[in-house]
Amino acid sequence: MVRKIISYLIWTVLAVIFVTFAVANRHLVTVSFDPFDSSDPSISATLPLFAVIIVALALGVIAGGSMTWFRQRHWRRAARQHEADAREAKSQLASLRAGAAPPIPRSTALAGRG
Secondary structure, three states: OHHHHHHHHHHHHHHHHHHHHHHHOOOEEEEEOOOOOOOOOOOEEEEEHHHHHHHHHHHHHHHHHHHHHHHOHHHHHHHHHHHHHHHHHHHHHHHHHHHOOOOOOHHHHHHOOO
8 A cells, every 4th residue: 555655656746747847848949850951951840848858768768678678588588498497397296296105194104103
């Protein structure tokens, strides 16, 4: 319950910061995608500054997450292999236990000694 309250509090604070940032940076800027002619670009977009910054941040997070995911593929593959090995070992153990003689209950073993 406390974790959920803290989560809501953090998201509320982030939302307030986001809205404040958007209101403070709402003037328009022109983003040019033409590296050869910056005075009269053939490909450009006029957007609010907060949109440009937020899109750039989102693209950075996506790029960083993708690179991390690709670099960790070795560990994910090893984890899948170890999990498969563990399942196989458990099934072999179960089959060996099923084929073994049933264990003698302790009370019966002690009664025969007397």
